[in-house]
Amino acid sequence: MTDTRDRLLDAATDVLLRDGAQALTLDAVARQAQVSKGGLLYHFPSKQALVAGMVDRLVGHFDAALTAAGETPGAATRVYLQASVEPRNTATGAAADRATAALFAASIVDPDALRPLREVYQAWQRRLENDGIDPAVATAVRLAVDGWWLSRLVDLAPPAPGLHERVYVLLTNLIDGS
Amino acid sequence: MTDTRDRLLDAATDVLLRDGAQALTLDAVARQAQVSKGGLLYHFPSKQALVAGMVDRLVGHFDAALTAAGETPGAATRVYLQASVEPRNTATGAAADRATAALFAASIVDPDALRPLREVYQAWQRRLENDGIDPAVATAVRLAVDGWWLSRLVDLAPPAPGLHERVYVLLTNLIDGS
DNA sequence: CGGAGTGTACCGGCCAGACGGTACAGTAGC
DNA sequence: GCTACTGTACCGTCTGGCCGGTACACTCCG
Structure with a gap:
């Protein structure tokens, strides 16, 4: 098993x-x-193998999401946004937290374990840059999402519920209007 | 001494x-x-005291920057953007890296050491929400900046030089046009 | 003036405990 | 009899933290 x-x-x-x-x-x-x-x-x-396992699983999820994204303009960017940040502030975002945990664990125990993740992430970034929308928009959205789950993980002033939705809408509009 | x-x-x-x-x-x-x-x-x-010292120093910088920001609309948001991300990709951003280091150290050694930082950060977030511009824009910019230095710290596909500037311009325009 | 005492800043050896990892005998189910 | 474990005993190293010193400046008192 x-x-x-x-x-x-x-x-x-x-x-x-x-x-x-x-x-x-x-x-x-x-x-x-x-x-x-x-x-x-x-x-x-070994402990390294353990965190490598965490990263591997994360990489798998990434790959799956990457291939599952459609081809319409902004599809990948939208998927990235939705995967990490629910439209409503459901406060769970369990998947994103798990991702962060793996990232965190790796960077502490064995920074080299991040290498495969770096590669997938780079692929993802390239995908975002060719998402049929302004690459700068796609990248800005990605960075905002990254900052989002970081703020939640460390509990550093994550946006309050009301604001949460407004930021989400703003980013969505950014994607649509470019 | x-x-x-x-x-x-x-x-x-x-x-x-x-x-x-x-x-x-x-x-x-x-x-x-x-x-x-x-x-x-x-x-x-103790080691805890050491990381607490790191966080303290960071909190001091935050406080200083917070009071130093002007009163014109978007001033605080602009300061936050510029403090962490140079217009050109100078790749240093030493101050931001130092911030991340303190954050990192604290969350590893003693998560409670982050409490004072949380408070200052919350104050900063409130300041951003009352920056004379759309709070959603201010928050989105902040999250993007957070994501930016994270990507650099962990070396997770930070935007390439050319893109770097375009994203910077995009965020600046976002601030100006709201 | 001189000696004694006080506080600050720092040295460096040492120890107890924690942690990663090994080893190995045993076992339950297929 | 093989896979997938359990349980425990054990080892070596690393690391946080303690402690007994030292150097030195400064001060207070007779």
Whole structure:
């Protein structure tokens, strides 16, 4: 069963988001996943392998979203916006948080683990630059989205609900009107 | 001399930006600052105190910038944009990198150390929302800027030089035209 | 004037504990 | 008998933090 594998990956992000990066230890992850430490090391022979696994999963999601985006102008930019930021402030955005967690974990434990992510991200950026709309608009929207989930992750003054929607509309209009 | 204190703070950000979060140890910081470990611990009795010091300094800069911004419409938003992102892609943006480093260090070592920063940031966000321009525009610009320095810090597909300027112009126009 | 004492800034060795990782014997299910 | 674990004992290293010193400037008192 790859079930346990996924549970371990989930557990790692849970620990990271709940207790902070400092607390991301093999013991803590194993405990969270209700797996023995031996079991964890059976699936991920090292901590690096664990965070590499987190990044891999993230890369997979990215790739899927990238290919799933349509061909109409602004399609990719819109997908990127919607994937990270719901129109309404549902405050969950679980997928985006998971992404950030993986990013975070990697940059702490093993910056090299980010390499595959960098490549997919670069591909995504290229896709945005050729999205049938002004590349500057697409890039600005992307950066805003990145800033958005960062602000939520670190809880640095994320836009209040009312403003949240207005910013979302603004970005959407930006995409449409270019 | 508070000279040594500042040198230690600088050393901490240097180590973090150069060698990654993993390498941010008391020994490494002391070595970088050419101070003994005892000397470090004289100024900062714990690692938490060290990152708290980093955040404090950042908060100070924020406060200064906040009061220094003028009163004309969009002044604060423009300051925020210019502080983090040079019009040309000078690739340095040292101040912004320093900010990120402090943020990073805090979220790893002691998430609670971010509290004072959260408050200043919230104040800054309020200031942006009352900047004489559409609050949604101000917020969107802010988020884009946040995303910008994040992309540079983690090296996740930061906009290429040519695009960099176009995005900068786009954001500036957004501020002016609202 | 001189000696004693006080506070600041810093040195550097050391230790306890945490953490990553190994090893290995055992087991439940297919 | 193989996969997918469990459970535990253990090791070496790294790291945060403590502590006993030292150098030195300054001050207070007789």
